[in-house]
Amino acid sequence: MLYLVAGLIVMEKNCVICNKIFTPTKYRPQAQEVCSDPVCQHKRQLENMKRWRRNNPHYFRQDEIRGVYWRELYRRRIRRWRKEHPEYFKKYRDRYKAQHREYMREYMRRYRNVKKRMLQQAEPQPPISDILS
Numbered sequence: 001m002l003y004l005v006a007g008l009i010v011m012e013k014n015c016v017i018c019n020k021i022f023t024p025t026k027y028r029p030q031a032q033e034v035c036s037d038p039v040c041q042h043k044r045q046l047e048n049m050k051r052w053r054r055n056n057p058h059y060f061r062q063d064e065i066r067g068v069y070w071r072e073l074y075r076r077r078i079r080r081w082r083k084e085h086p087e088y089f090k091k092y093r094d095r096y097k098a099q100h101r102e103y104m105r106e107y108m109r110r111y112r113n114v115k116k117r118m119l120q121q122a123e124p125q126p127p128i129s130d131i132l133s
């Protein structure tokens with residue numbers, strides 16, 4: 001939707017993720033479909049990465065084509081870098097600790113629900129004494 005504020009054309013849109021009204025960037029107002037909320041932006045980035053992986057399924061196959069020797073070299077290089085920068089991953093973990101905990105909580109909740117459903121749908125088993133005799 002377009003309207004005028006102090007002589008300027010202002011546009012408003014609904015975010016395609018949270019559906020809240022937002023004002024898109026003046027640089028590419030037609031293109032922006034997601035609001036600037038960090039949660040919406042994170043979802044948008046994940047979606048973009050997923051789409052990219054779907055459209056480029058063999059992109060990382062390049063590593064496999066380079067062969068076993070190259071892969072081993074690469075692994076050693078990463079291992080050495082990690083050893084030389086031990087604080088990097090500690091800082092990274094600390095930064096995303098709360099987010100990771102929330103993710104794991106949700107993951108385990110879903111896991112338990114699936115397990116419960118599977119147990120409910122499973123055929124009743126005969127008692128263990130019947131099987132052993």
Ligand SMILES: [Zn+2]
Pocket residue numbers: 015016017018019020034035036037040
């Ligand atoms: Zn949004």
